[in-house]
Amino acid sequence: MVVALFSDPRMMEHRVPFRHPERPERLQAVLRHLERSGYFNTCPKGVIREATIEELSRIHDAAYLRRVADLEAEGGGMLDPDTWLLPGSNLAARLAAGAAIEAVAFVLGGENRRALCLVRPPGHHARPRSGMGFCIYDNIAVCAAEALARFDLTRVLIVDFDVHHGNGTQEVFYDSPCVGFLSIHRYPFYPGTGARDETGTGPGLGNVVNIPLPYGTSRAEYHAAFRTGIEKIADRIRPEIVLISAGFDAHAQDPVGDLGLDIEDFEVLTREIVLVAETHARGRIVSLLEGGYNVPILAGSVAAHLHSLGAEAGRA
Ligand SMILES: [Zn+2]
Numbered sequence: 585m586v587v588a589l590f591s592d593p594r595m596m597e598h599r600v601p602f603r604h605p606e607r608p609e610r611l612q613a614v615l616r617h618l619e620r621s622g623y624f625n626t627c628p629k630g631v632i633r634e635a636t637i638e639e640l641s642r643i644h645d646a647a648y649l650r651r652v653a654d655l656e657a658e659g660g661g662m663l664d665p666d667t668w669l670l671p672g673s674n675l676a677a678r679l680a681a682g683a684a685i686e687a688v689a690f691v692l693g694g695e696n697r698r699a700l701c702l703v704r705p706p707g708h709h710a711r712p713r714s715g716m717g718f719c720i721y722d723n724i725a726v727c728a729a730e731a732l733a734r735f736d737l738t739r740v741l742i743v744d745f746d747v748h749h750g751n752g753t754q755e756v757f758y759d760s761p762c763v764g765f766l767s768i769h770r771y772p773f774y775p776g777t778g779a780r781d782e783t784g785t786g787p788g789l790g791n792v793v794n795i796p797l798p799y800g801t802s803r804a805e806y807h808a809a810f811r812t813g814i815e816k817i818a819d820r821i822r823p824e825i826v827l828i829s830a831g832f833d834a835h836a837q838d839p840v841g842d843l844g845l846d847i848e849d850f851e852v853l854t855r856e857i858v859l860v861a862e863t864h865a866r867g868r869i870v871s872l873l874e875g876g877y878n879v880p881i882l883a884g885s886v887a888a889h890l891h892s893l894g895a896e897a898g899r900a
Contacts, residue, residue, distance in 0.1 A: 746831020749778030
């Protein structure tokens with residue numbers, strides 16, 4: 585199995601003031617750790633580009649895309665109380681979404697391929713008509729839309745293990761007969777959505793599985809709930825590709841999230857997802873970085889995730 589990495593140093597140019605937790609050092613630390621641990625050299629690197637307006641329009645409405653462009657032209661500002669758009673931000677966000685698009689093309693363009701997109705800003709809170717929660721464009725939704733539109737897939741599964749509910753992604757595909765969405769998250773918690781009875785609507789009814797867990801849930805309970813949930817949605821969707829919103833802020837030492845997990849738990853979770861991909865989707869996976877705000881812990885967690893995706897650590 586080849587696991588290609590998709591990233592770009594220009595994504596560091598999204599710089600948010602006031603010691604914001606979603607900062608360039610996150611990605612720098614991840615890349616440095618993968619270099620030191622020998623993963624970086626053994627994984628092929630994907631070439632990325634900015635997502636086009638047409639590609640972003642599959643998810644976000646024209647008025648929002650105009651608002652982002654206008655705010656950028658004015659020199660920047662806030663999209664919501666947590667979400668800054670400053671010079672460099674829109675380029676970074678378009679590269680993050682473009683990485684997702686190029687990664688899905690890579691994975692669907694051959695056999696035995698997976699991809700990990702080391703991107704920022706994250707995406708899963710971005711809504712069709714607004715940025716939210718550090719997110720400007722919903723990268724994973726753009727990725728799924730590409731798989732449906734350009735590769736004619738009809739069954740895509742998105743698995744979101746970020747500690748926060750992926751409200752933007754859920755909203756985009758809530759009535760979709762083609763996209764299944766599984767989210768396991770702390771609840772009640774930001775952003776407030778993700779209750780168990782949110783299960784989709786219309787032709788998408790039953791295609792959304794939310795696993796809301798209270799603070800203090802044990803790791804064993806977490807894994808049992810995840811296993812039950814992913815088996816249920818995988819049997820229903822029988823995905824042709826599995827996409828992962830890979831947030832690592834459920835780690836016990838995360839300053840923003842914290843659902844009591846340890847680094848090795850991300851290996852276990854990833855192995856469960858790999859099993860589903862191998863059963864239904866010829867092993868095809870695209871994973872995208874979402875949250876994770878304890879910088880050294882994030883770096884170790886991403887390496888654990890990459891290891892379970894099948895990457896080999898060679899000589900650094
Ligand atoms: Zn998060």
